[in-house]
Amino acid sequence: MTRNAKTALIPSFQRPVSRVVIRSVASYEQDLLALIYETLCEFDLPLRGKKVLLKPNLVGPDPLGVTNTHPAVIAASRESLLRLGAEQVLIGEGPALDRDTEAILESIGLRHYAGPLAGVFVDLNVDDVEKVLLKTTASRLKELYLPKTVLGADFVISMPKLKTHHWAGVTLSLKNMFGIVPGSCYGWPKNVLHWAGIDSAILDINAAVRPDFAIVDGIVGMEGNGPIQGEPKNSGVLILGDDPVAVDATCCRVMGLLPEKVRYLTQAGILLGHIQPDKIQQLGESIASVRTPFSVLDNFKHLVDTSAEFGTQPALVG
Amino acid sequence: MIPGNQGVFAPQSSSGARGGVIASAQGQSQSASFVESVCLPKLRSAQNDDGGWGYRPGSQSRVEPTCWALQALINVAAVEVSSEACHRGLQFLRSAQLPDGSWPFAAGQEVGCSVTAPACWALLSGKNSFEAVAAGLNWLSQDRPQDSVFWRRLLRRLSPARHRSRQNSAYRGWGWNPGTSSWVEPTSVALVVLGLCPKELLPAGANERRQSAEAMLYDRMCPGGGWNCGDPLVYGVPGKPLVIPTAWALLALRRYPQRPENLASLDWLAGKLPDEAGPGSLALAQICLEAYGHKWPATAHRPDDLYSNNEFLGSITTTAWVCLAANSRRSWLTGESGEAAR
Numbered sequence A: 001m002t003r004n005a006k007t008a009l010i011p012s013f014q015r016p017v018s019r020v021v022i023r024s025v026a027s028y029e030q031d032l033l034a035l036i037y038e039t040l041c042e043f044d045l046p047l048r049g050k051k052v053l054l055k056p057n058l059v060g061p062d063p064l065g066v067t068n069t070h071p072a073v074i075a076a077s078r079e080s081l082l083r084l085g086a087e088q089v090l091i092g093e094g095p096a097l098d099r100d101t102e103a104i105l106e107s108i109g110l111r112h113y114a115g116p117l118a119g120v121f122v123d124l125n126v127d128d129v130e131k132v133l134l135k136t137t138a139s140r141l142k143e144l145y146l147p148k149t150v151l152g153a154d155f156v157i158s159m160p161k162l163k164t165h166h167w168a169g170v171t172l173s174l175k176n177m178f179g180i181v182p183g184s185c186y187g188w189p190k191n192v193l194h195w196a197g198i199d200s201a202i203l204d205i206n207a208a209v210r211p212d213f214a215i216v217d218g219i220v221g222m223e224g225n226g227p228i229q230g231e232p233k234n235s236g237v238l239i240l241g242d243d244p245v246a247v248d249a250t251c252c253r254v255m256g257l258l259p260e261k262v263r264y265l266t267q268a269g270i271l272l273g274h275i276q277p278d279k280i281q282q283l284g285e286s287i288a289s290v291r292t293p294f295s296v297l298d299n300f301k302h303l304v305d306t307s308a309e310f311g312t313q314p315a316l317v318g
Numbered sequence B: 001m002i003p004g005n006q007g008v009f010a011p012q013s014s015s016g017a018r019g020g021v022i023a024s025a026q027g028q029s030q031s032a033s034f035v036e037s038v039c040l041p042k043l044r045s046a047q048n049d050d051g052g053w054g055y056r057p058g059s060q061s062r063v064e065p066t067c068w069a070l071q072a073l074i075n076v077a078a079v080e081v082s083s084e085a086c087h088r089g090l091q092f093l094r095s096a097q098l099p100d101g102s103w104p105f106a107a108g109q110e111v112g113c114s115v116t117a118p119a120c121w122a123l124l125s126g127k128n129s130f131e132a133v134a135a136g137l138n139w140l141s142q143d144r145p146q147d148s149v150f151w152r153r154l155l156r157r158l159s160p161a162r163h164r165s166r167q168n169s170a171y172r173g174w175g176w177n178p179g180t181s182s183w184v185e186p187t188s189v190a191l192v193v194l195g196l197c198p199k200e201l202l203p204a205g206a207n208e209r210r211q212s213a214e215a216m217l218y219d220r221m222c223p224g225g226g227w228n229c230g231d232p233l234v235y236g237v238p239g240k241p242l243v244i245p246t247a248w249a250l251l252a253l254r255r256y257p258q259r260p261e262n263l264a265s266l267d268w269l270a271g272k273l274p275d276e277a278g279p280g281s282l283a284l285a286q287i288c289l290e291a292y293g294h295k296w297p298a299t300a301h302r303p304d305d306l307y308s309n310n311e312f313l314g315s316i317t318t319t320a321w322v323c324l325a326a327n328s329r330r331s332w333l334t335g336e337s338g339e340a341a342r
Helices: A031-043 A070-085 A100-109 A110-114 A175-179 A191-196 A198-208 A244-254 A261-270 A297-305 B027-043 B065-076 B084-096 B118-125 B132-144 B150-158 B184-194 B205-218 B243-252 B259-273 B279-291 B303-314 B316-326 B336-341
Strands: A018-024 A051-056 A089-094 A120-123 A128-131 A143-147 A155-159 A163-164 A170-171 A215-223 A231-241 A282-284
Touching: A018 A031, A018 A244, A031 A070, A031 A231, A051 A070, A051 A175, A051 A215, A051 A261, A070 A089, A070 A110, A070 A155, A070 A215, A100 A110, A100 B184, A100 B279, A100 B303, A120 B184, A120 B303, A143 A198, A155 A175, A163 A231, A170 A244, A175 A198, A191 A198, A198 A261, A215 A244, A231 A244, A244 A261, A244 A282, B027 B065, B027 B118, B027 B303, B065 B084, B065 B316, B084 B118, B118 B132, B118 B184, B132 B205, B184 B205, B184 B243, B205 B243, B243 B259, B259 B279, B259 B316, B279 B303, B279 B316, B303 B316
Parallel strands: A018 A282, A051 A089, A051 A155, A089 A120, A155 A215, A163 A215
Antiparallel strands: A018 A231, A128 A143, A163 A170, A215 A231
């Protein structure tokens, strides 16, 4: 039984309205702690005494700060959660391509932002594992060995970077959960997931471990040939929400893309969360005011929203 | 040259080797002291009751960290293979072997995978498990990554996405898991193990398999030298090499030291090291450069310099690699251990 088995899979018509907040943030030098703390307070999350796992997207050395979730966002989120009463806030990631996780952490300077990493950071690639029978059959995977740190967390927060992806279209809080699958069982890269079908594997993983919350670093994102070789995109937003599917749908709309055309998001909208605008309570900045169209590779041109009304879709505006 | 091991890892006699291998005697002395005072005690104390090692002290015993901890104890600490620690470690490996000769990533998995190569390697160093090694090598020789099978390649040629990558999938290496694609690191480690094995342990067809795997590595090299995990060109954009796959690939291809690809990759590796902050990467790079007789870049950290940053994140594998890098004995890499045992 996985950590949130009772709440992961709920038909969309039975799921309550999701809440997503967009914050406009000019740079990583801004007071992110105050901003994230105040935003999290608005959600009244059940964090007191809980073990929280932050799952950033750390892919590889990133001198331009384009590829990985920025360490300033990770550190500010961690501190905010501790202030909100969480007993423990771990940072966990299993980088997909480079097995020297410490090299990545040092290259982005996470230690300088978050303090000593011993006892705080967990390399999910080499964590103890437990066999989890998957609850969905989107892919041919029937089971996955998943890290005990993830399965034992009371509250999981997916913290992706706002990026396009050359195989999946976009990589946001759902795709970010690929990083919980341990390289020590599935390799670098986690090629089993590719062979199972990326879209399908995203669904099965998130059905097994659905993030309870998402914080997307869109201050600087990546467009084009993401998730590694794309171009920086200054989009100036943090996007937070209590439904990873709704957060990803909102991110797509901010990026000028149609979430309804992202295959895995459409399917996630059936059982894992909401993508319909009328089921997402939009708080903070409006989508229209922060919209920053991202370029995509030719094979994802169909994702681009060309409608004149774009940005005015959400029906529920807080 | 050691009879029977095909001379694959015979020491090179380049000018670089004569010029003073790796780094100053002072640096080596500091590293050796660090290994004695920090790394080896850590490895000894982290052995689990079942004889294996986890990726971190106190975690589940797994095949891969057990292999590297054993290599470090046997080859650096000079612990006798008959000692209790080694005996228990080797017994853990033997008991983890699956009926088909392979080893799984984790207890409970019923399918073998890429850790079969390092398991064979560790047992060779342990000198008394040749039937288990032969079974493991036989499984490796039978393992067929799916990207290289004919109908997959045909589908790929007909696919509209065929232009996205330039790689030649006819070359066959090894994947991380059965039924997937060939990747640089598992291919390289398997090649190293096949290269150091006594000839009589090699299964039929091993030489042809090695040739194809070597060709695969050269095919997957990043433009300009070095390797990433195995996808050197995506949508026309050159991939960025990584230290660990590059070090492994160079070790696997060490019998071609003068090939332009090797030289370019060595240049890339040496040039990357001054910026490298991962102790595991640095340790493997040190082993690799030393194997080619190259000096350690004066501006690069030594792996032990970085311990105070994060205590290697508790990694047993990194700790073992640092031990092996700091020790000038390379019998574990040349096949002398296995040869001596026969």
